[in-house]
Amino acid sequence: MPLINNKVGDDGTVGKDKALVDGKALVDSLIKVVACYRVLATCVGGCTDSLQLRDELRQTREKAQRLAMAIRSHLTSHLRDKSLPEEQRKEMEILWVGFSSSLELLHVDMCKVFNMGDIFSLSKKETRVQNGLQGGGSEVAARALSVPDLNQPQSTSLPAEFESHERSTMEKDISQLDHMIDDMEMKVNVLRWMVDPHGPQYPDPLSSTDSASLLSVDEEQPGHQPLHQRRKLFVLLLLVAVVLVVATLSICIVFFS
C-alpha cells in the first residue's frame, strides 16, 4: 500500500484501514463461495448429478482458489509487516482465522467430491442415489460466481473426457491447497487462542417462514397426516353446505318476496 503523505491527522492509517476493509471483503466472499461449494457438493451422486453440476462445481472451485490466492498474498504481506498497529493486527488475525478455516472446509469438500466422482462416474448412469432432489444447483452456483443468472450453453465436451481432465486438475488443486495450508502455518504465526472474535454467540435469525415449518408439520406428528387430510375434507364439506344453505335461503327470499 503506498504511503499517503498528508498533513492531516491519522491519514497514515487510511491505507491500512483500506487494507482491512479489502481483506474483510475478500474473506467474506471466500466464505460465501465455500458455502455454495458445500451445498453443491451435497448433490453429487444423487439423481440430479450431471455434467452441468460437475461443471458448476469446477467453476465454483476455481473461483474459490483465485480468491484464496488473493487473500493469501494480501494477508501474509500485512501480517508479516511488523509496523502494524495492535488493533489492526487483531482484526487481521481474525480474518486470518476465518481464511484458514474456510480453506480447511474447502479442502475436505474437494477431497469428498473427488472421491465421489470416482464412485459416481458420469458415464455410468445407473448408479445414482435417489435422494429426493429435483432441481439442480444452478442458482447456488450463480450465487457463488456472483452472477445474476447462470445461463450456460450446454457443454459440448463428452462426459468421459471432461471427467478425466477434471480428475487430474482436481488432484493437482487438492495437493496445491494442501501445500498452501502448510505454507501459511509456517510463514505466519497466529496464536489462535489469543484471537478474540466480535460476533455474538447466537446469530440473528434471518427469516421466520421456512422449511422448518414444513418439516415440523409433517414430521412431529406422523399419525396425524391422514387426520389432517380428513379434517381438511370436513372443513370443505362444511363450507359447501353453508354455501348451499345460503343459496337456498336467498332463493326462498326471492321466491316469496
Place this chain on the structure above:
Amino acid sequence: MTIRNTLQDHGQRYRPRMACLKKSEKVLLEMQDPKTGLKSQPQRLVITTIPHAITGEDIIAWLADRLQVDTQEARSFGSMLVALGYIYPLQDHKRLVIKPDASLYRFQTPYFWPTQQWPVEDTDYAIYLAKRNIRKKGILEMHEQEHYNRLHKWMNHKWDFIVMQAKEQYRAAKERKKPDRVVFDCQERAYWVVHRPPPGTVSAMDYGLDRQIDPNSDEAVTPDFYERIMIFTQQSIMRPRVKSSVSIGALVKYCATYNNHDPFLSNCLPSNPWITDDVTFWTLNMPCVEIPTKMRVERWTFSFAELLSDTRGRDDFRLFLKKEFSGENLAFWEACEDLKWGKAASIKEKAEHIYKTFLARGAPRWINIDGKTMEVTVKGLKHPHRYVLDPAQTHIYMLMKKDSYGRYQKSPVFKDTVKKAICPDEHRFSGAQLEQNSKKRRPSLSPIILRQMEQEQRAKMAANIDITQLCRFTTPVPHLAVYSGFTDYSHCHRLTLPHLPGPHPGLSVPHQRGPGQHLGV
C-alpha cells in the same frame, strides 16, 4: 509385539470393525437400480410433494429377497443401514430403526454417507447448530444447546467464521426451490442424528479408539524385528500345554456355572443398568452393603477365590473366623496382599509389622505354617521385597480353602446370610419411563471419595483388631485384661520369656484353636 498374518487383511482399514461400510454401500447402490431395485413413491407434504420415498416394508421385503434371508434378519440388516445413516426415516427421525410398516424412508445423499476417511468435525456441527438457530431462535434441544455452548467455549476463536459460514450456507440453500430445501434440511438433520446422537442413544459409527499404526502397512525389517519374532516363538514353545479335553471341559464348566450370573447373557435382577439406566443393581451390590443379594451369595459358593475377592463375602468369612478364633489367617493373608500391592516405600515397614504380628515366636496373632516355609520366610524377611511372603501366603490360602471354607459353608453364619439375602423383583419399564431414566443419569461417586471411604474403613478395622484372639504360644500381654478361653494359666506362665522356643518346627499343629485343646509337646 506384532506377529501378523502373512495374508493381507482385505477390507479392514486401520480403524477396525468398519468393513461393513463398503459392503453396505454396494447393497445400497443395488437398491437404486431402476429395474431390480426398490420402488419409490412421492411423499406428500402440506405444500409440496417430494419424490423418492420408500416404505419400511418394501425395504425389508427387497432385502429378504436379494440377500436370501428371512424377514427377521432382513429387518435387522435394514435397521443397521438406518443406524449407520445410509437411509433415514422421514417420520420419527430420532429413532434409527426400520419399522416393518408403511412408514417412509429416503436414501441419504452420498456426501453425507458415513466414512472413516474424513472424521466428523466439530466445526461442521457448530455451523449446523448455528444454522438451525438462524432459522428459528430457540429451536435447539437441550443436548444441542449444551453442545453449542461447549463448542462456543472451545472454538471461540473461530466463532466469527462459524456464524458467517452458517449465514452463507443458509442463504445459499435458500436459493434453491422449496422441495429441494426441505430435502436438504432432512438430509443434514439425519446426518447429525447419526453422528451426534441425542442422549440415551448410541451412534452406530462409534467404533472405539483409533489404532495408532496401520496393521496393513509393512513394518521395517530390522534386527530388532527378528529378535522380537525369536522371543515370541521361544515363549510359545516353552508355554505349558494342557490337553484340549481338559481345557475345554474347564471352559464348559465355567460357562455353565456362571451363565446365570452374567448380566448380559441372562436377566440381571432387578434390571441391567446399562440397558435401563436404573442403578438399583449397583446399589444393591455395593462392596459394603448390609444385606447381599441371593445371586451374590450363590457366587460365594462357587470357589474360595470368589468368596475372598468379594468384599462383602470376605467380611462374612471374617465374621465366621472370628467365631472360630482363627481370624489371624485371614488377617495375615490380607496383610500379605497389602504388602504385595502397596507402595514400594512402605514395604520394609509393613514387612516388619507383619513379622512382629504374625510370624515371630510369641507373636500376638501367630499363624500356623509349616517349618520349612517359616524358615524360608524369616530368612527372606531380612531383605524384604514385594513377594517375600508369597510362600507363606499361599500356604495359608490353601489352609483356609481346604479347611475353613468348607466349614464356613456349613456354619450358622453363612446359613443366616443365605436366609437374609434378598432377591429383588424384576423391573418392568415402559418406553416413557426408560426415557425418563436416561435423562436422570448421574455420575457415580468420585473415585477419590471411594478411596477415602476405603481407607477409613481399613483404619477402623485396624483399630478394632481383636487381640483377644491369642494363641496359646503368645506371651501374655500384661495390659490386656481379657484372655479368652484358656484353662491352663500355668502353661502360659511358663512362656513369659520371649526367647523361649516356640512349638517344634517339625510338628504340625492342629488348626482348630478352640479353648480346651492341648498340644502334644
